[in-house]
Amino acid sequence: MSYYESKDVRKFGKISDWQKTLGDKFFSWYGEVFKSSALSAKEKSIIALAVSHAVQCPYCIDAYTEDALKKGYTEEQMMEAVHVAGAIRGGATMVHGVQMMNKAQKLSM
């Protein structure tokens, strides 16, 4: 048995068993978030796919990969979304190079 079992995602709803009020609120909010509104459900799906990669949640990656296929995204579009996530992560690291430079310059004579 591995730490992440793909079948466990079916048990997601069970988190409410231990804290019903908050669990119920979470699921109702979650459902609402993904409905078409100012952004369409299709647009939200590809954002979710990118974020899943950024936070590296295996359950979310599985779920939103499937959702992207369902919603008609091409493989190329899906991979571009992952590059966006990667670019933000990479950019977030690189932009801290400025902090490093600031600090080093401040410390140096």
Place this chain on the structure above:
Amino acid sequence: MTVKQFKYSTFKDPQSQLKWLNKGMFASEEKTFNENLKDLKKYPLKPDQLEIFQVNIGYQCNQTCSHCHVDAGPHRTEMMTKEVMGMCVDVIRNNNFKTVDITGGAPEMHKLFRWFVEQISDLVDEIIVRSNLTIIESNKKYHDLPYFFKSHNIRVVSSLPYFEKKRTDSQRGEGVFSNSIKALKRLNQVGYGKSDSDLILDLVYNPSGAFLPDNQENLEVSFKRNLLTNFNIEFNSLLAITNLPISRFLDFLIESDNYEDYMYKLSDSFNPAAINGLMCKNTLSVDWQGYMYDCDFNQMLKLRTADKGDSHISNFNANQLADRTIVTNQHCFGCTAGEGSSCQGVVV
């Protein structure tokens, strides 16, 4: 046209498919389809008024799509005889069917296809032909099919799993996408699918893999926009159909280790609201030999109608059929998942 390597179902007979569908999770913790019906007091499932006469005139096809529930292909030889076609014509003439839905294989490959259409042309409100599109391009002798369809005001219903080459060809065979586009252009040219014409051209979407279809309306919007912008093609409606776990698609699910997940997906999305719209409620399916079934899927599983006769069209008895029990099993989860699924698209 190049065709993908032929690959027929590895299941030897329908019995072994049914056996497979009844073991594993459904032999232990998961509720079966019939148990779900029982909980809702809908078991046994009973039919409503018969409206659609769906006739499968043969299993031969120019394609071998990887999801095909018919297990059709160029090497299949099962074809309806003129005698059985005649029996079908009599039943259609003497009963109040609204629609005749002609399917296969590629029904146009049957040498009596046009004859059969001519016999029933004035007998019903609507004739549907399930055309795979590429047949129109496959040989010169089929190039005039759009004109033939038009002359009988046939509603053409055609599969196109995606508006792009890669995903279409991976499911239906190399070259299918470009030939489907050519055929759609021919159909548009004679007026099919055009907004200023009454000739109906519907497309069928079914997922190219182990996932369920998305919302039919949203898919239709994407298909319409993409086909119009990229190919100047128009059509009327998109029908989203769920892949049922039988025949080649069942093989795929098992080989790719998706079977359990897919069955859970279907049973987790069981929607009681889909039951009243199930196509087996108003459809009769007839096979190339003249045997009758509740639907085309039951036909492939050789689950004949449970009426009191011998389930052959020569003994068609409307009262006995109205009284029958629809034969249901685990594959039926494919028709009740989410918004439901039928040969006419979603049912909810």
